Amino acid sequence: xxxxxxxxxxxxxxxxxxxxxxxxxxxxxxxxxxxxxxxxxxxxxxxxxxxxxxxxxxxxxxxxxxxxxxxxxxxxxxxxxxxxxxxxxxxxxxxxxxxxxxxxxxxxxxxxxxxxxxxxxxxxxxxxxxxxxxxxxxxxxxxxxxxxxxxxxxxxx
Numbered sequence: 001x002x003x004x005x006x007x008x009x010x011x012x013x014x015x016x017x018x019x020x021x022x023x024x025x026x027x028x029x030x031x032x033x034x035x036x037x038x039x040x041x042x043x044x045x046x047x048x049x050x051x052x053x054x055x056x057x058x059x060x061x062x063x064x065x066x067x068x069x070x071x072x073x074x075x076x077x078x079x080x081x082x083x084x085x086x087x088x089x090x091x092x093x094x095x096x097x098x099x100x101x102x103x104x105x106x107x108x109x110x111x112x113x114x115x116x117x118x119x120x121x122x123x124x125x126x127x128x129x130x131x132x133x134x135x136x137x138x139x140x141x142x143x144x145x146x147x148x149x150x151x152x153x154x155x156x157x
Contacts, residue, residue, distance in 0.1 A: 022051060024050075024051050025123070028123055037134025037135075061107050064081065068100050
């Protein structure tokens with residue numbers, strides 16, 4: 001019975017991954033190639049796997065948090081996990097309920113980020129690099145340039 005449940009969970013997670021369909025470049029600007037700081041195909045594949053695994057983890061955690069107050073084995077397991085990951089005490093009090101609601105809120109924001117539902121996060125301005133070799137120390141007075149050699153304009157003044 002347990003093996004069947006595990007198998008169903010894995011199938012469910014795989015379905016979510018397929019339906020989810022977001023890749024790392026939907027969330028961040030990632031330059032590919034062989035230049036310093038760029039990511040090769042293997043690294044991009046790894047990043048895409050991490051995005052899917054992270055999203056799956058958020059979905060499972062959001063579903064589990066709903067059972068925190070349940071007086072059952074499942075509820076106890078969720079409370080133990082909340083203590084392990086967030087040091088939230090394994091008891092139901094008003095303070096603890098506030099902490100659990102905060103974790104739920106944070107997980108919801110993560111899910112919204114993965115779904116592209118956060119308006120102020122622009123992937124064109126969020127860069128992800130696969131190493132730090134692209135860093136070149138410059139004088140603070142010098143003009144900054146993007147990866148294509150174009151001057152970077154500070155749109156915020």
